[in-house]
Amino acid sequence: MSQIPDERIAAILAKKEDLGTAMASADLDPQDFVRLSKEYAEIEPIAEAAAEVRRLRDEKASLKEMAADNDAEMRAMAEEELHAIEKQLPKAERDLAVRLLPKDDADDKPAMLEVRAGTGGDEAALFAGDLLRMYQRFAEEQGWKVELISASQSDQGGYKEAVASVQGKGVFAKLKFESGVHRVQRVPATESGGRIHTSAATVAVLPEAEEVDVQIDEKDLRIDVFRASGPGGQSVNTTDSAVRITHVPTGIVVSQQDEKSQHKNKAKAMKVLRTRLYEHERAIADAERSGARKSMVGSGDRSERIRTYNFPQGRVTDHRINVTLHKLDAILEGPGLGELVEALISEDEAERLASLEEA
Numbered sequence: 357m358s359q360i361p362d363e364r365i366a367a368i369l370a371k372k373e374d375l376g377t378a379m380a381s382a383d384l385d386p387q388d389f390v391r392l393s394k395e396y397a398e399i400e401p402i403a404e405a406a407a408e409v410r411r412l413r414d415e416k417a418s419l420k421e422m423a424a425d426n427d428a429e430m431r432a433m434a435e436e437e438l439h440a441i442e443k444q445l446p447k448a449e450r451d452l453a454v455r456l457l458p459k460d461d462a463d464d465k466p467a468m469l470e471v472r473a474g475t476g477g478d479e480a481a482l483f484a485g486d487l488l489r490m491y492q493r494f495a496e497e498q499g500w501k502v503e504l505i506s507a508s509q510s511d512q513g514g515y516k517e518a519v520a521s522v523q524g525k526g527v528f529a530k531l532k533f534e535s536g537v538h539r540v541q542r543v544p545a546t547e548s549g550g551r552i553h554t555s556a557a558t559v560a561v562l563p564e565a566e567e568v569d570v571q572i573d574e575k576d577l578r579i580d581v582f583r584a585s586g587p588g589g590q591s592v593n594t595t596d597s598a599v600r601i602t603h604v605p606t607g608i609v610v611s612q613q614d615e616k617s618q619h620k621n622k623a624k625a626m627k628v629l630r631t632r633l634y635e636h637e638r639a640i641a642d643a644e645r646s647g648a649r650k651s652m653v654g655s656g657d658r659s660e661r662i663r664t665y666n667f668p669q670g671r672v673t674d675h676r677i678n679v680t681l682h683k684l685d686a687i688l689e690g691p692g693l694g695e696l697v698e699a700l701i702s703e704d705e706a707e708r709l710a711s712l713e714e715a
Contacts, residue, residue: 360452362413365406372396372403405452412445454705457712462563462638463529468631469502469561472517473510474537476555479544481514483665484557486688487538488518491531493690494697500524505624506614512545519628521564528563533676533700535561536660542667552668556661564627565634572630578602579622584613601625608632663696672696677703 375396379389419441422434471488473480495502500522507518522531539556547553584598598613599621610632612625664673665684672687673680679699686692 360409360449360456362410365410365452368399368403368406369410372399375399402452402455405448405455408448409445409452412441412448416441416445450709453709457705457708460529460532462532464526465528465563465565466521466523467528467531467561468505468564468628469520469522469531469534470517470559471515472558472560473515474556474558476540476553478510478512478514479540479553480555480557481510481516482512482545483514483538483540483555484516484518485514486540487557487559488515488520490688490690490693491520491522491534494693495522495524495527495690497690497694498524498527498530500527505628506612521627523564528561530697530701531561532563533697533704534559534662536662539661539664540667541664562631562635563638565630570630570634570637572603572626572633576604578604581618597621599625601629603629603633606633606636608636674700676700 375392378384379392379396384392416438419434419438423431423438425431425434469488469491471484471491473484476483492502501524503521503523505519505521508516510516537556537558539554541552541554543550544553578601580600580602581596582598582600583596597616597618598611599618600609600611601622602609608629610625610629612621612628615621615624662674662676664675665688666673667684669682670684671680671682672684674696677699679696681687681692681695683692683695687696
């Protein structure tokens with residue numbers, strides 16, 4: 357990793373100081389104060405990391421001078437402290453470099469989480485339910501709020517598919533690497549012979565878009581209403597409350613029937629449509645920027661097998677980073693998932709740092 361120049365560090369610290377001075381101005385317009393506050397909040401953690409690098413570099417320079425002293429005791433003490441500083445400095449410099457990496461604009465957004473049963477019938481639906489509960493519990497640990505937008509339950513109690521909105525700080529940044537095929541190996545509850553089956557569920561995590569992110573022209577929408585139906589096609593509503601919205605230019609279709617009110621179903625369907633259109637536009641932009649970088653943690657493509665949950669051996673393996681954790685229960689309960697999430701984020705940061713070095 358190339359060293360960040362002292363001049364760059366000085367510029368970061370000077371910008372933080374300038375922003376602080378500007379915010380303290382008595383005749384500052386409220387809108388300008390909001391803008392400056394946002395800029396200050398963004399640069400503050402970067403400036404803290406920069407100040408730590410500067411402190412360690414200054415100490416290293418001072419200790420090198422002391423290590424050249426004629427006094428043997430002074431020299432020994434300086435060399436011991438210098439050894440400690442030389443161990444701390446690379447970590448501090450990497451931390452600063454990570455904070456200076458280009459940020460994904462969607463990282464701070466809430467997310468739309470979609471879980472769908474794949475191959476494996478009822479067992480796949482049960483596993484989809486396990487995954488949804490895992491994310492709900494993980495969200496609780498993070499202090500996030502989860503709202504189930506729509507769900508189609510299976511006869512055995514799992515989910516054929518479920519869509520949830522996850523609100524909170526840094527949701528998409530932490531969940532975005534969960535997109536892909538999750539595979540489970542276990543003996544199904546319905547299997548009398550005790551044979552291990554392999555099933556799969558698909559997870560998609562999309563940054564949730566606000567109205568300002570995506571402009572939708574009403575003329576581009578085809579809206580159909582129909583009667584909501586339950587399992588086996590039986591009618592569960594006597595009015596045409598279910599809504600299907602088609603975005604004609606892209607062909608994206610969203611259906612919503614969980615609410616009894618047509619108005620509420622339309623609002624939820626529009627929320628999902630806005631998010632899918634936002635992701636559609638992001639995918640096009642990524643492709644235009646030199647063919648969408650595929651990092652070690654994968655492309656996020658939902659057709660890509662990313663993780664295996666092996667119940668007989670009590671282990672979870674993430675195939676993108678070759679990490680196996682023998683704590684399946686803790687991961688499915690939610691708290692243990694954090695270790696995998698942090699490993700994926702670290703791998704992504706390392707890959708992006710490496711790509712900057714090569715550029």
